[in-house]
Amino acid sequence: MDRVPQFESRQAQVESLVEELTRPSELREVPNFRIGSFNMYNLFGKPRDVYSQRPGAPTGKKQLDALGQMILDLDADAIGFQEVQNERVLSDLFRSRVNLHLKREGKRPFGSFVLVPARDPRGINVALATRLAVNGTMTFHDREFGPENKRAIHFSRDLLGVELYATPTYRFLFFVAHLKSQIGGKTAEDKRRLEATEIRSILDKPTFGTQQAFIEQDMILAGDMNDVPGSPVIRILEGTGSTKLSDVLAGGEPNFSYPTHNKRRKTRLDFILTSASIRVESPLVHRTNPSAAVASDHYAVSATVSVPSR
């Protein structure tokens, strides 16, 4: 029941459940659409947040402007993000710097911002913003795993999975991950391997009573894996055989997504991994936009998903 205070009968606030949102039936039939992934480097806001007690300083105007530019540059319909403090800071960014431009150009704005606060000590999370229709969200940050002879662990930044409708009938799964950082050497790599192994376990074994594993469906796994192509961690994520995930950014040259500055050797930490059934092409690392270096230490990545003709 909804009465306040201390069980009294004073009128409670009446909730408005009505917003401008997207149902699958309202989507257009399209032959393809684009998806992106972007580590936005400490996207923190000003409001205090019980789930993120140790954030960095709020993101400055210059970085926010540059992030807005990069998101528009991606021209994607669903974007996986890493290093986001909360849903509010992400939706504020879109509403102040992305949606206004899209509306001016007669394009569809972003209305859904999916973020489940996890438990990273830096207060950063993975997230997804979309102008497609969200059918449901999965989060695994309460799942316990690791070798049985050691203490159990959680994902620090979650494995976020969102089922999206891109057209009234075409659905796919979009997972977002941000693995343990490289700082910490061998210990950090061990944790990254455990996280990668658990991600594969979630993708390979039916969850929520499903009889079909996620990896057998049209599925994307995107994010900052904090490791380089060909490394043991990436090989764990890719897997082998009929359920091998394809690294769609593998063919591009030059093949780097980090850093946007020149203080470190260029490498690629950002991935869009795809299941065997989903049709993904035209991968792109967005390095040419001058805003990239102001926006983040990572370049954004994107690819086109083809809708199967049925």
Add this chain to the structure above:
Amino acid sequence: MDENPRFGLAPARVENLTEVLTRRAELKEVPSFRIAAYNVHNLFGAAPDVYSHQPNRPAPKEQLDALGEMILDLDADALAFEEVQSEKVLSDLFRTRVNPELKRKNDRTFESFVLVPASDKRGINVALATRLAVNGTMTFHDREFGPESERAMRFSRDLLGVELYATPTYRFLFFVAHLKSKIGGQAAEAIRGLEAEEIRTILDEPVFGSQSTFIAQDMILAGDMNDDPGTRVIQILEGTPEKTKLRDVFAPVEPNFTFPTHEKYKKTRLDFIFASPTIRVGLPTIHRSNHAAVTASDHYPISVTVTVP
């Protein structure tokens, strides 16, 4: 990559991923376990929270003490909650008032607190606390629904679904809901009806690429449905004749009320535990006899026993 500040080389905080948690292999083989549902009436904390802009004042000490007593009284392994501000206020309640008592009794403590902040204007959420093993969580508060002739809507307080292992091999799905309040008359009832229909759609139609529906599995739907047994909303949740029936486990209990704990309104039952056809559930209990109930909330908690096949 994890460096700061401003893309520089200063070392970032190294995360500690290690906590004392529960993996399914560490669970005991048991013949049965108990689950519960409880509207804890405005369980707000003092910490600022970007997801909950309009909270009431923090829950007072007397209420927290009473809630602790009631939770211990439930003696359940997985508890669904309604009206919780944040994961922190829930875990603080357990760590200060529940777990110390369980440790004293050499009983297993609660370490998993599942809450996904939704979009309710009062800043209240559904949640789940458990000492079983969490395999994964589903949230539907970003899902858009409603009649196509009207603007799309969302669940205000989410439909939270958690896959739990109760033993190393026995798993079940535990959904928690808190439907639109009665305040608002017919308009509120219409919204409640739409929320109930959407819950049934989620349970009846395969999600996440599944070939099997949730309702065909061992499954519980629990919470404050803000409507009385036999009403249209509850009938929608139970399922129309052509749909798989959910069983209202508390239907035969007498006297049959869970609200309010005070005397200002007519007694009724707003709290439900629905069971799918395959799950074996019994011994429904409305926890009305503990003197702490009145101080803890305006709802009485409810619990049932689930038998492991």
